[in-house]
Amino acid sequence: MVIVGAGLAGLTVAETLRAEGYAGPITLLGDEPHGPYHRPPLSKGYLLGETQEAQLVMRAPELLAKKNITLKVGTGVTAIDRAAQRISLADGSTLDYDGLALCTGSRLRPLPLAGADARGVFGLRSLADSRAIAAALETARNVVVIGGGFIGLEVASAARKKDKAVTVLEAADRLMARVVAPLISRFYLDLHSGHGVDVVLGAMVSELVVADGHIAAVKTKDGREFPADLLVVGIGILPNAEIAQAAGVECSGGIVVDACSRTSDPAIVAAGDCTARRMADGTFRRLESVQNAVEQGKSAAAALLGRDREFNAAPWFWSDQYDVKLQMVGLTAGFDQVVTRGEPKGNKFSTFYYKGGKLIAIDSLNQPAEHLTGRKLLDKGVSPTPEQAADIAFALAGLLG
């Protein structure tokens, strides 16, 4: 069995294969210089120097060796020959497979502007990126973040904790617009403004001003100019689907998989950020989360062993900004009713999203117990009425029986 990509999804495939009793050779190939590590802290504790590199390690090499999983780092896979069931590596060598798992993750969406490669301009995906931003933060005075999504806002929060002047430029008319309701966007706007971040909504970035090869300022269409000696671009990611696509594996904004992580090729599975899952209604769902990498990884391993394991749990995700923990479960797309439970002023509340009278998602702020109850409600398809959800005296857990 060969796994391409030594991130969370790839590691999960490898370990699940072993846990499920597969005794043959497992090779885990990754193009980064290190073995699997945790990415979420890269925009949180690691940027602040609270977390050291050694604390990000997901599995010590000795443990993988003990499980007889061969990890090869610094090894990029360049092509797949599906007819011969063989992959090519960057060093020119090849490797045969019986089963292949593609867990190649995603990469940063580039900013299509001149100057995006200037010194002082960063994206945040890898440990190397985070290390570079942390170093630049030491001396930076004016930090500009392009993109008011989770990662951009987490970076803004870290930079404020380091007492930098921080500006967030977001093109949409509210923060995290892709995922949360206007009420939550508003809460985060106030949260960041309250911490001294200059959040600019509807900001169309038009030009990067570079001086002596280093970023100096960011200009927006309306003629404003924001001085910057550190620019972090967080405008989303692109799935790493190229090697699959070139080999003729079906792709549609990601490597297409079913609920059991199977691709269009029976010998190939895929898991994590690189996938686009075909849903029952024919649409494709892309998730970029720890849970998705783990769940799809487990399904992918099962599929390689000829078993069906559907990933049906409600999607969940979290984001830490300042002292507020946002935990989300379900998908908000298409909601037609929002109910608030708790008191937004107290930084402790949840919003319940409904579609056609049915609960589809919950966002919780500093309400871990409610988030977990929510996961169980959505997993079981139990829908409290909007009145019950809004009534803090009503025990939602009671509905779980």
Added chain:
Amino acid sequence: MPKVTYIEPGGDEVQIDVPVGWSVMQAAMSNGVEGIEAECGGSCACATCHCYVEGELAAAVPAAAEGELAMLGNVVSERKSNSRLSCQIKMTPELEGLVVRFPDAQS
């Protein structure tokens, strides 16, 4: 550095010097202790770093906060009175000699 003894699901004991400020989970991960998955990397979001704190020092470990208590409701192995999430136990000099046991299953 304070020493922590980890008991793996198979019964093997591993002693590790854990730097002050690290979590019990992080030291287990970077030293290859078996019996822990820690999918979320210590964000108190996955409940796959479940451990049982054994012995007298259990009382010396600061009590679990609200988020950990909630997440402990999601562990797959039996939740006992000494159940904790190892990512939420930060090493301090007072915890020298701590003993934690990992359950048979984390997910």
